[in-house]
Amino acid sequence: MITKRNPPDATSLMMSARSFGNYDLAGALADLIDNSIKANAENIWISCDYNDGDPFVSVSDDGHGMCALELEAAMRPASTNPADERSPDDLGRFGWGMKSASFSQCRKLVVLTARDHEMSGAIWDLDNIDDWTMGVLVGDEVVRTATRPFVDGHGTEVIWKDCDRLSEDHQLTSANFNEIVRRTADRLAVVFQRYMEGKSKRARLAIHLNERPLKPYDPFYAAHEATQPLEEEPLLVANHVVVVQPYILPHFSKLGEREYERLGGEEGFIRNQGFYVYRNDRLIIHGTWFRLAKYGDLSQLVRISVDIPNSMDDMWKITVDKGDAQLPVVLRNRLKQIVNRLRSKSARVYRARGGCLGDPSSVSVWLRHARNNEIKYSINRSHPVVAKVLKSESADNVRALLHLIEQNFPVAKFRNDAMSKPDSISQTPTSWHEMKQLLDLTIPRLMVDQNRDLQATKNTLERTEPFSKNWQMVERYIAEKGW
Numbered sequence: 001m002i003t004k005r006n007p008p009d010a011t012s013l014m015m016s017a018r019s020f021g022n023y024d025l026a027g028a029l030a031d032l033i034d035n036s037i038k039a040n041a042e043n044i045w046i047s048c049d050y051n052d053g054d055p056f057v058s059v060s061d062d063g064h065g066m067c068a069l070e071l072e073a074a075m076r077p078a079s080t081n082p083a084d085e086r087s088p089d090d091l092g093r094f095g096w097g098m099k100s101a102s103f104s105q106c107r108k109l110v111v112l113t114a115r116d117h118e119m120s121g122a123i124w125d126l127d128n129i130d131d132w133t134m135g136v137l138v139g140d141e142v143v144r145t146a147t148r149p150f151v152d153g154h155g156t157e158v159i160w161k162d163c164d165r166l167s168e169d170h171q172l173t174s175a176n177f178n179e180i181v182r183r184t185a186d187r188l189a190v191v192f193q194r195y196m197e198g199k200s201k202r203a204r205l206a207i208h209l210n211e212r213p214l215k216p217y218d219p220f221y222a223a224h225e226a227t228q229p230l231e232e233e234p235l236l237v238a239n240h241v242v243v244v245q246p247y248i249l250p251h252f253s254k255l256g257e258r259e260y261e262r263l264g265g266e267e268g269f270i271r272n273q274g275f276y277v278y279r280n281d282r283l284i285i286h287g288t289w290f291r292l293a294k295y296g297d298l299s300q301l302v303r304i305s306v307d308i309p310n311s312m313d314d315m316w317k318i319t320v321d322k323g324d325a326q327l328p329v330v331l332r333n334r335l336k337q338i339v340n341r342l343r344s345k346s347a348r349v350y351r352a353r354g355g356c357l358g359d360p361s362s363v364s365v366w367l368r369h370a371r372n373n374e375i376k377y378s379i380n381r382s383h384p385v386v387a388k389v390l391k392s393e394s395a396d397n398v399r400a401l402l403h404l405i406e407q408n409f410p411v412a413k414f415r416n417d418a419m420s421k422p423d424s425i426s427q428t429p430t431s432w433h434e435m436k437q438l439l440d441l442t443i444p445r446l447m448v449d450q451n452r453d454l455q456a457t458k459n460t461l462e463r464t465e466p467f468s469k470n471w472q473m474v475e476r477y478i479a480e481k482g483w
């Protein structure tokens with residue numbers, strides 16, 4: 001046998017690195033922030049500039065920086081072996097983070113760095129990478145390229161140019177861009193909350209986004225008086241300690257409207273219940289039950305923090321983008337026990353105010369009838385909204401429509417989904433606009449039924465779907481009407 005060199009084609013390999021992981025802007029920035037944290041930075045300045053549709057992103061830190069040789073190694077794809085043992089505070093893993101995160105967003109990665117006042121800079125340009133040639137900045141090019149000066153002669157700045165993934169959407173307006181940046185800020189505020197609050201073992205971290213300090217955000221709302229923290233449980237798994245701390249969030253009626261919306265997040269409480277896994281104090285996954293439980297109304301107030309060390313990366317199968325992990329088999333049963341205990345507690349908090357299917361004192365939209373081995377679902381004709389339209393002139397048409405919907409409910413498809421992917425079933429939650437329409441329809445009739453007694457009307461609404469589950473919105477409606 002003879003040997004033959006067979007290296008990868010540089011451009012193709014780097015192009016495929018663009019789709020390693022599943023980064024969005026927040027995920028990609030988080031990977032750079034991980035590096036800054038590892039370099040002991042106490043301040044990180046992120047700037048996201050719309051730049052007339054050709055977005056420009058930079059992340060600077062006041063960490064220890066790199067010398068020229070270290071920069072060269074850092075720019076190299078797969079700069080470290082994932083199997084090497086990492087120091088316990090290290091947030092990196094595959095030696096790919098900076099590269100894959102950056103190229104998930106841009107075509108041109110510029111890294112400027114200073115250590116002991118020695119400055120260096122290097123550039124990977126995906127359109128100009130033949131045979132692995134990297135640009136190296138010389139003379140005063142580093143200073144001229146940097147968007148902010150290095151404090152005390154040390155620190156690092158990463159710049160993303162030609163952000164084609166961000167501007168992929170040709171309609172990228174400045175409003176869209178601002179919305180992306182706003183959502184990104186919300187995510188980073190949760191992901192690095194413990195670092196920003198000084199709760200990790202290092203000095204407190206400040207993150208500035210477009211010159212404004214980012215406020216840390218606690219997804220457990222631990223400081224709120226109505227949050228119930230349950231007992232913390234350290235679990236010993238193959239010589240690693242995993243710390244589990246469940247919380248039951250306050251009932252909606254205890255939260256202000258803004259608090260409620262922020263805590264529910266983009267997808268709402270139902271989607272955000274479950275485990276929140278922190279690796280070295282950095283949130284990596286949130287809002288999953290790892291199939292140990294179903295997403296449901298009754299458990300929507302449960303959030304469980306799970307703390308894992310980076311020495312368990314193998315067991316958790318941490319992905320390159322640190323956006324996903326799998327629950328190790330050895331932990332399944334123990335977490336399942338914790339979950340079961342919690343669900344009944346949460347159900348008590350939730351039921352204390354809300355209504356649910358099967359609760360005789362509540363008025364639900366769907367009714368379930370079981371008789372002689374036959375189960376049937378029907379739309380509740382005495383639900384106030386339904387009753388109201390059944391009193392209108394087109395009542396016959398409405399009745400025909402209700403029958404049509406009930407008789408053609410996609411039973412087989414639903415059964416399939418409920419069995420194979422129960423976690424993915426998601427009926428859109430009620431929006432404020434829809435709620436207003438429903439209330440416009442419902443309240444006048446209820447007021448007549450209740451002899452114009454507002455309190456009695458409220459009591460009925462409180463037991464009626466979907467108002468019972470969106471009580472905050474009902475309160476807002478009533479306040480806006482000035483009743």
Ligand SMILES: Nc1ncnc2c1ncn2[C@@H]1O[C@H](COP(=O)(O)OP(=O)(O)O)[C@@H](O)[C@H]1O
Nearest residue numbers: 035036039074092093094095096097098099156
């Ligand atoms: N902001 C930074 N400050 C100092 N060193 C950095 C910084 N960003 C990256 N590096 C260096 O570059 C290396 C490669 O980073 P990265 O590609 O994210 O892989 P990993 O974090 O898995 O090692 C890091 O190990 C670190 O030595």
Ligand SMILES: [Mg+2]
Nearest residue numbers: 035092097098
């Ligand atoms: Mg890294």
